[in-house]
Amino acid sequence: MNFVDKFDENLNLYKINRKSKKWWHRIFFYFLDAAVVNAFVLYxxxxxxxxxxKEFRRSLSQGLVADLVIKNKRKAYSCGETVAKKQFKPFIPLEIRHNQSSHQPERDSRRRCAKCSTSKQQVRTNWICSVCRVPLYLGANKTCF
Incomplete structure (x- = not known):
């Protein structure tokens, strides 16, 4: 029963038609479309x-993302700059950090090794440093401690 009334006609003109196996996604997109149509009628x-x-939807979407575009332009980097990823580095006082005897391996949940894991090759380990709480690989042929 499409195009029964003016609301249904406007709803089906530029519908956000997303196929989804999750029922609540369809309901969410229906209510989003209904809100846009109601806003258009009020406008x-x-x-x-x-x-x-179509123009109303375009201006509405541009208005919603305008702040995000401006914020992202402020964070833009020049082509020559490389941005290093921020890595979690726990703070440990120097007297504890340089004390070799206090750093002992202990078992923990399975996590990526902080020293030898890369984005392309993930090395998983059950061992962490008891002081630093950093996961480090400990194996028969190789150790990161």
């Missing part, structure tokens, strides 16, 4: 310059 009643539904 037409309150403002004199009449615009199409």
């Amino acid at each position: 037409k009643e309150l403002h004199s310059p009449k615009i199409s539904m």
Whole structure:
């Protein structure tokens, strides 16, 4: 029963038609479409310059993401700059850090080794440093302690 009334007609003009196996996704997109159609009806009643539904949707989406675009432009880097990833580095006082005897391996949950894991090759380990709480690989042929 499409195009039963004006609301249904406007709803189906530029529908966010997303197929999903999750039922609540479909309901969410239906309510999002309904909110846009209702906003369009209110806009037409309150403002004199009449615009199409397509132009209204375009200006609405641009208005919603305008702040994000401005924030991202401020964070933009030049082509020559390389941005290093921030890595978690726990703070340990120097007297504890240089005391070799206090750093002992202990078992913990399985995590990526902080020393030998890369983004392409993940090395998983059950061992962490008892002082630093950093996961480090401990094996028969190789050790990161």
